[in-house]
Amino acid sequence: MFIKVFASAALFLVSAASFAQTADEMAEQARQLEKQMKDAAALSLYKDALKVQPDNVAALTGASEVSSREGARAGDKEEKSRIFAEAKSYAEQALKVAPENADANYVMAVAISRIALSAGAKEKVAASKEVKRYAELAIKFNPKYAKAYYVLGKWNYDVANMNTLEKAAAKMLFGGMPEATLQEAIVNFEKCRKMDPSFLPDYPELAKAYKENDELEKCIEVLRKAVTLRPIYQDDLNIKSACKKMLEDLE
Template sequence: MFIKVFASAALFLVSAVSFAQTADEMVDQARQLEKQMKDAAALSLYKDALKVQADNIAALTGASELCSREGFRTTDKEEKSRIYTEAKSYAEQALKLAPENADANYVMAVAIGRIALASGAKEKVAASKEVKRYAELAIKFNPKYAKAYHVLGKWNYEVANMNTLEKAAAKMLFGGMPEATLQDAIANYEKCRKMDPSFLPNYLELAKAYKENDELEKCIEVLRKAVTLRPIYQDDLNIKSSCKKMLEDLE
């Protein structure tokens, strides 16, 4: 009897390990698909991995980040909102399982940020502080997290450029917003560039910040570098095209 119970327990353990490995393999395949610019297939694979192992952090964060990207591309407002909500849900699940995981905090910052940019003034202001908090937590848990610095740069840029209605909402809801400047945006974007020189989205946002700050020579230098980079992810082609157009307009 003991032998049968032991054998059953061993079989269960082996099966559990096998499932975990299968989920990890799916995550690895999904990441490869991302680099092949096949986001839809990658997202589907992340979701399949979660069917095998619901608490796989890499699958949850991968699914969240891709939902945020997909939502950004979507033009229909209701569909955009649905996809962003899904992105936030995956991030929440990841944070519940691993609150000190840098990726989990990063994808939450991205999801909330996407929702904020697609919302009205009050909602945007209310979400803004959360974006900053989660981005800073991602950096706390991984000080070399390039994309988290990019999010902080974007946060500074957006807050520094708030319109009158948004500033009024911030004052009413919170008594104002934390200080944010174009210089801080640029500093964070530059940290991202130093840590990950291949991250194309950062070049476009950095160029915009330099232009806004009347530093055209630096703006042009950033754009010239951007157009030489190899696209890696699906959105990179459009981002590189935007950099090229911006450069042509300035030269």
């Protein structure tokens, strides 16, 4: 009897380990699909991985990040909202499992920032503080997290350019917003570029910040570099096209 129980327990442990390994392998395959510009297929595979292991952090963070991108591409407003809500839900689950995981904090910052795009002034201001908090946590847990610096750069740029209504909402809700400057946005965008020169979304934002800061030569240099980069992710082709258009308008 003891031998049977022991054998059953051992088999259970082996099965559990194999399931976990399978979920990790599926998440890795999904990451490769992302790099082949196949976000829909990647998201489907992340979801399959979560059926095998619902608390797999790699699958949860991957599903959240891809959902945020898929939502941004959706044409219908309701569809956008639904997909962004899913992105946030995946991020919340990842944070419950691993609150000190840099990826989990980063995807939460991204999901909140996406949702805030269609929110009112008060909601947008409240969300902005959360975006900053999660981006800074991602950097705390991984000081070389390039994409988190990009989010922080976006935060600085957006807050520095808040309109009158948003500033009024910030003052009413929080007594004002944390200090944000165009110069700090540039610093963060440049950190992202240094840590991951292949991350294309950083380039048009950095170029815009340089242009607004009256540094036209640096703006042009960034755009020229952007159009030479190899597209990796699904949105990269459109980002390169946007950079090319910006460059043509300046030269």
